Structures are given as C-alpha cells and as structure tokens.
Amino acid sequence: MADQAFVTLATNDNYAKGAMVLGKSLRNHKTSKKLVVLIGPHVSEPSRAVLGRIYDEVRLVDVLDSGDTAHLAMMKRPDLGVTFTKLNCWTLTHYSKCVFMDADTLVVSNIDELFDREELSAAPDPGWPDCFNSGVFVFRPSNETYGKLLQHCTEHGSFDGGDQGVLNSFFSDWATADIRKHLPFIYNMSSIAIYTYLPAFKQYGANAKVVHFLGKTKPWSYMYDPKLKVMRGDVQEAATHPGFLLEWWTLYSSCVVPMLHQEYGDQPFHSGCEDLPPQSEHAPPSISSAERKQRWEQGQADYMGIDSFDSIEKKLAVFLK
Incomplete structure (x- = not known):
C-alpha cells in the first residue's frame, strides 16, 4: 500500500x-x-x-x-x-x-x-x-x-x-x-474525556488505540526523570491519565532523545529529560476542601495527584464499604 x-x-x-x-x-x-x-x-x-x-x-x-x-x-x-x-x-x-x-x-x-x-x-x-x-x-x-x-x-x-x-x-x-x-x-x-466519564474509561479504556492529549498542557510541557521514571510539571493543568503520559515519555526518552543528541551534537538543546530534585520540593501546597471543590468545578482537578483515577477509585472503595 x-x-x-x-x-x-x-x-x-x-x-x-x-x-x-x-x-x-x-x-x-x-x-x-x-x-x-x-x-x-x-x-x-x-x-x-x-x-x-x-x-x-x-x-x-x-x-x-x-x-x-x-x-x-x-x-x-x-x-x-x-x-x-x-x-x-x-x-x-x-x-x-x-x-x-x-x-x-x-x-x-x-x-x-x-x-x-x-x-x-x-x-x-x-x-x-x-x-x-x-x-x-x-x-x-x-x-x-x-x-x-x-x-x-x-x-x-x-x-x-x-x-x-x-x-x-x-x-x-x-x-x-x-x-x-x-x-x-x-x-x-x-485525555480530557477520561475524567468526565470515568466509568466508561474503566470499561473501554483498555481497548484504546489512539490517545489524544488535548488541552494547553502537552506531554512535552512536563519534565521527566528517566532513572526514576517520574514526571514533574503543573499538575493543575494536566488533563490526562498518568499512564498514557508515562508511555509517551518512555518512548520519547528511549527512542527520540538519543537521535536528537546525535543531530544537535555539541549544540545545547532542551530535551525535557534530566535528573530532577526530590518530589517534595515541587509538591503543590495543600488546599482546603472548599478550594478543591472549586477547582473541580472549574475543570482544574489535580489529575496527577490527589484527584488521580487511582485515588478516586480507592476513595470510592472505602466509601462503598
């Protein structure tokens, strides 16, 4: 073809x-x-x-x-x-x-x-x-x-x-x-829809063939530590499932960055991959329940942290028990 x-x-x-x-x-x-x-x-x-x-x-x-x-x-x-x-x-x-x-x-x-x-x-x-x-x-x-x-x-x-x-x-x-x-x-x-209809994502997400990172914050907007396999960035603007972001960065850091280094040679460039300081130095400040609710209503949930899919699932499990 x-x-x-x-x-x-x-x-x-x-x-x-x-x-x-x-x-x-x-x-x-x-x-x-x-x-x-x-x-x-x-x-x-x-x-x-x-x-x-x-x-x-x-x-x-x-x-x-x-x-x-x-x-x-x-x-x-x-x-x-x-x-x-x-x-x-x-x-x-x-x-x-x-x-x-x-x-x-x-x-x-x-x-x-x-x-x-x-x-x-x-x-x-x-x-x-x-x-x-x-x-x-x-x-x-x-x-x-x-x-x-x-x-x-x-x-x-x-x-x-x-x-x-x-x-x-x-x-x-x-x-x-x-x-x-x-x-x-x-x-x-x-990536935005994952969090507007969580039950459907849980039911059908495993069959996904293409993930689209919609929104202002793109995968390359984050920083990534290849050794620890962790990302850092403004989690309040993230609107995606961390697993897909990690898959993007794993592919980028292992396959793309080496080619970029070869082509740039001695020229400096920003790859986004580097050893990052401990997470505590970048952890967002704690917020009140009222402020957290307001951020949810404004579409600014902490999708990479306390409002992640895994955290919500654990909270629901406790509540249902």
Whole structure:
C-alpha cells in the first residue's frame, strides 16, 4: 500500500517532538503505511533531520510565502494561518488515501484498519458530539477538494477559530449522512474525556488505540526523570491519565532523545529529560476542601495527584464499604 499514508503536522520544534513520538509509535505497532510529516519553517534543522529518520517524507509547507491559492486566501483571512497550513494535507495527491493525526496523539495499537474507511471519517468530539474531532480523520488527497476548502475558509471562516471549525462546516453532513464515517472513540480518545466519564474509561479504556492529549498542557510541557521514571510539571493543568503520559515519555526518552543528541551534537538543546530534585520540593501546597471543590468545578482537578483515577477509585472503595 505504497499509495496510502499517515500524515501529521509540526509547526515548531515542540510539536516536532510530538510528531517524532507519534511516528515511532506507528512504527512500533508495525504499520504497513507510509509516514508523512508536514513541517513549518520554524522547525530547526536538527529536528528536521530526526523527523527524516522516522518519516518517509518530510515536506516543508509555508502558506504565508507560497504564492499559490492558499497565499491568496491568506490575504483575506490571515487569522486562519495555522488552519491553512493543516489543509495542505489535501495536496498530497501522490497518495490515494491518508489518515491525518495531530502531533499530540499517541498510537497504542495498530490502526491500519482505518484505511478501510472513507472520507471524511472521524470520531465525535467530546465537547460537542455532533461535531467530529479533527485530531484524527481519514481523507482522500485532492487538489479540487483543497481548492474548495480554501474557498470555504475565505467565505465562511471558522466557527472555533481553527481547522476543526472549518472542516466541520465543510463536511457538514458528517453527523447525519453515514454512520460508517463515525469512528469509534477508541481511535481518538481524548485525555480530557477520561475524567468526565470515568466509568466508561474503566470499561473501554483498555481497548484504546489512539490517545489524544488535548488541552494547553502537552506531554512535552512536563519534565521527566528517566532513572526514576517520574514526571514533574503543573499538575493543575494536566488533563490526562498518568499512564498514557508515562508511555509517551518512555518512548520519547528511549527512542527520540538519543537521535536528537546525535543531530544537535555539541549544540545545547532542551530535551525535557534530566535528573530532577526530590518530589517534595515541587509538591503543590495543600488546599482546603472548599478550594478543591472549586477547582473541580472549574475543570482544574489535580489529575496527577490527589484527584488521580487511582485515588478516586480507592476513595470510592472505602466509601462503598
């Protein structure tokens, strides 16, 4: 299947790290498809070199300087710059079918069966299930579709300011036309949803195939100690199951960081992996029950600490006894 490919996008070095881990996770789970990464001009040369060792094709895309139809569209809607960049995936017409995956996703099982689906197949968004989440979707590259998408962007913009709003508006019949284009949630399991419906995660989470680290805090936003296998960071902003985060960091530290060191050579760079001081020095201050309740209501639970899945399960077990 040389004419089928997984496609992702990295606009800077941080998202390039995500793309590296995504590519390695696809390789580790024995995909038979090609791997393609679209990169922006702000991705450094060492990062490009590492991506080139993981992906079959590294393609530079920069709609701001392209001079083509995307450039003309940008003049009318400069607010949609990143969206226009992502839509470049439809220009990969040397492939007959592709699966786009955001760089903040992680594959935990082989997903080649997605290529049995048709355009536009995607999983529902946990925030509004009548919309699909554009972090994982099946599509057919087409210059005609690309042109129509750019025109749609120019005329209608995006209701959420990004690519998801544009794509849901363009493929507006996704929710009603063909249930076969609704991917099961396990192909795009958002880390946020784990904590909004814990019983379902407990029932179906073991079948997850793709984890999507939604939210402002990405896996590469943390620090990691490879020796102790512990992460540190702002746990109040974390919105994911620690096990998946640890899986991301284990793959990144063992497979990606050595390649980055080789490419950077003597140049300094921030890998995020280092020996960390004892946890007590970084432990968040204790909070009152009222403040903890308020943080829960604001969606700021301590998912890595006292409000972790394991802690909640233990508390429920005590209560039920």
